[in-house]
Amino acid sequence: SAVISQKPSRDICQRGTSLTIQCQVDSQVTMMFWYRQQPGQSLTLIATANQGSEATYESGFVIDKFPISRPNLTFSTLTVSNMSPEDSSIYLCSVGRGPYNEQFFGPGTRLTVL
């Protein structure tokens, strides 16, 4: 398994502001993943963060809205920019481990935008 922490665990933000979410892993990993889980919904991949290169974004997600940093092999940040109430979600990071690259998730960040 993997020990993954996220900060903050939750936050309430005002419309138009930005929030940066941190994800810390207990050992080095090549790729980190950021997911969004809207209220009552499933998880949707936002982007894949590879250390030393630009993040790869999924359809419907853009770098200007969700900039990602990956400064080293144990850490990544996701920023939710210019927030609106529609951004209210749980944001989760994950990493792959083991021979089958099973995904292990952080505890998530619950974001509420007023």
Next chain:
Amino acid sequence: AQTVTQSQPEMSVQEAETVTLSCTYDTSENNYYLFWYKQPPSRQMILVIRQEAYKQQNATENRFSVNFQKAAKSFSLKISDSQLGDTAMYFCAFMMGISNFGNEKLTFGTGTRLTIIP
């Protein structure tokens, strides 16, 4: 692109009974992995069980087992002797085979909310 379908939004079962959650998927890939994740109210995503597509034998983890039908693209989860702690959202997920490096992302189904009744 892959799709994962869970047709049971909610289910409930009495404690100690057996319950089966359904999942179907669509892919043109031959090498892939399937997972069941559990998300209790704490919102932590917990890996329950994994199945490799190239294995015919169904995976088993204690009270949890799967019925993997590759030709039918079906991947159901059976929970035996259900316990109150099994109450959670259950998500079926698909991942392409590890040979496709860089494609380890998961595609999730919409989830099934399972309630275990005392």
